[in-house]
Amino acid sequence: VCVAGYGPSGGNEILQLLPPPTLQAKETQGLCPERDFKVECGGFSNRPVYSLKCVPDTSLLVTSGPPDSSLQVWQVSAEDSDVIKSVSAIPTENGTGQPWARIATISARAPWVLHGSRLDNVHITEVESRKNVYVAASRSSEELSGLAFLDCNTLLLCCAKGQLCLADVRQPQSPLEAVSVPSAPCGERWCVGVGRGPQGSDSSSQPVACLSSGGHLTLTDVRKTSESLASAKCRVPSPSSGAEFLCVSWAPALEGCLAVSGFDGTVHVYDARSWDSSGREAEPVFVHKGHAFGGWDSGGGPPLVTVHTWHPQKPRTLLSAASDGSLHVWDWVQSCGKC
């Protein structure tokens, strides 16, 4: 598990943590020899880290964050040291003054990082050589809120205002195909979550989920974008706390389940199989409230969940981090709700 700090001044740490054996095993064990995380290696970043992605099949990490849209590449330790070293920076043209870049990584043909902060500066760069292998053809300067590889050739870009765009890496000249999120209320910010099917399956067959700062959730099939598959609304506190940390993701090992966070100190889990197109309020299968009982964040307010992710193998286990520096690993029991 990699975690990083996003404090405004320097001295942010990037840590690679080894989870305790309970979380590594496939079956749930009882008490295990260790319950603690081990710091495998760590490094220091001058910039706040807003996004952190591992480059698969390599020992590299890519991070991004203010003050511009450039990326930092890090080497996770060699055998003889536990320090995460900065190896290079991937600059972007006209990068200064741009918002921070969203990133996604893949290692299908070579270790690639897809990055950009606006529709008109989306690139795919080879991580090791820092060579650009793809530039998206778009003149729109819409701000991006997320991007992902649907498969090794297909990209999905999500604009903050709610549009989804598809692109094919093999056809860099053709313009991006925009797909609006149907019936999206104006004025809200959107983010996207892409499913990760079992190994070998085509990710583009899974619906993508879009989440808005007002709590609207829409599921769309990217191959048939004229209408949404289903939509629902999740309960959000008001006034809403802004859209900085909105996060929606599909469970890799639990069909139809997705998790939502970023509104407050909770993480909601929904079963989207029961949704229809009405867009009415959905009941979460489970709500993790642990972070709300934590300390205070650096601003003195109650903690806000900054990001969450699913355990790749354990079906009902999630990891979430919050603005008070806490990291929670939790699960829920299906039948009786919260334990």
Next chain:
Amino acid sequence: MPEIKVTPLGAGQDVGRSCILVSIAGKNVMLDCGMHMGYNDDRRFPDFSYITQNGRLTDFLDCVIISHFHLDHCGALPYFSEMVGYDGPIYMTHPTKAICPILLEDYRKITVDKKGETNFFTSQMIKDCMKKVVAVHLHQTVQVDEELEIKAYYAGHVLGAAMFQIKVGCESVVYTGDYNMTPDRHLGAAWIDKCRPDLLISESTYATTIRDSKRCRERDFLKKVHETVERGGKVLIPVFALGRAQELCILLETFWERMNLKAPIYFSTGLTEKANHYYKLFITWTNQKIRKTFVQRNMFEFKHIKAFDRAFADNPGPMVVFATPGMLHAGQSLQIFRKWAGNEKNMVIMPGYCVQGTVGHKILSGQRKLEMEGRQILEVKMQVEYMSFSAHADAKGIMQLIRQAEPRNVLLVHGEAKKMEFLKQKIEQEFHVNCYMPANGETTTIFTNPSIPVDISLGLLKRETAIGLLPDVKKPKLMHGTLIMKDNSFRLVSPEQALKELGLAEHQLRFTCRVHIQDPRKEHETVLRVYNHLKGVLKDYSVQHLPDGSITVESILIQATAHSEDQGTKVLLVSWTYQDEELGSYLTSLLKKGLPQSTS
């Protein structure tokens, strides 16, 4: 440069065998004298031959300090003092002094009686060793000799554990032993003042761990105990007599009370009495809450926890039993284990580290068929769980302690150097201090910069303050004097007083320089020209023309004479004292440039 030398003794970087040698300002101190529980041969003791190859160690060490009663910190003490030979003082806190011999005797019994070892210390040796112990109180400055003093600070961790400050003159080292920066149910957290030692030596076994929240760990433990008891099973918790046992007892007692549970909880008799006795005796060493509630209710007199009788092990129905010893290697806990192992409804929870070779270690490694005495095979069907409740500081704790003490250097022991590079950088970046991580047997030298106090004579102080502007309290003031070093004391006095004390006459140094000037006029006219010239140039200085024909610039004297052979040349004699060297040289160069051609 004065230096402090630190050498961790003993080989290997696993748990056990804490023993650190420190050399500070000519004094040699040994910190802890632990035994490695994993070895059965000489490797279990630290390698004392580093200090000297032959003979007793008394002459080589000024004192020995023991931080707490865990065997990996004091287990080798009787061997060291009675078998290798040391007669000097051994310092430890009162609870440590009371509890150490009990654990040492316990371990000796098992090693010699059960395992039949021969080269081991005897009961008498333990007694003789403890006679050399001097007990200390917290925050009490103890003078080991005229120059060396030590002071103990609260370390948490276990009853009586202390961190020690070792001071010689202005150089000091703080050794933490094992400590804990978060309070638990029966002990407080470690604390130290801003003593700013030259060096802080900290254990770092858990430095790369981020500990799970205590609440989660406890909740997990209680859940498992509860589940087992609910289905009618029995829970065995092997513990050492003193240590985490008290913590777990308080935890269970509170839980039983809250959940209104009826299943009995038992504590081996010998254990309860001893533990209770020591905790009552050393109540000031427990945490705030316990001390406060002690008046109304002794926290260690439990409502739900009763004394155990061997016969109870055969009783039907659920129960929880705390029994010694902690690694299931002998005694009551092993007996109970054998009785309950065959039933899968039962559970054994190991609350601490188990040394290789013990039954505890075997079952934790997954062994389910154990060979007991008489070649009997024991099938283990009961659930085996492990939970580390030990109280150690993690990386966050280490940073906290450094922040409290403000050392100038940090040294980490008992960690793998390769895996500590990140922590080392973190410490260096945040506190701007050097961080060292010596391997066992490797000596680290730390250079110190001690301040040397010097007495300044009143006369000199008064004189210096009289000259010049009022002193600025924020700026250091430069003073001139003579430093007299005599009989280990330093004094700063005025030069005159120094000369007087030493019976020396004062010598004055005077320089005279000759400057040739082309001037055919009379001497007194030349003098006038020089005077006017200097007056014009040196506007800030006092330039005077004296009646006897000489010129003074401040205290520098200038006279003119005619050259003996050449009437057209005048010789200017410029004369100044050593103190006026700067002005004198400047005047000379100025005059060498010649006089302006103006009319006088």
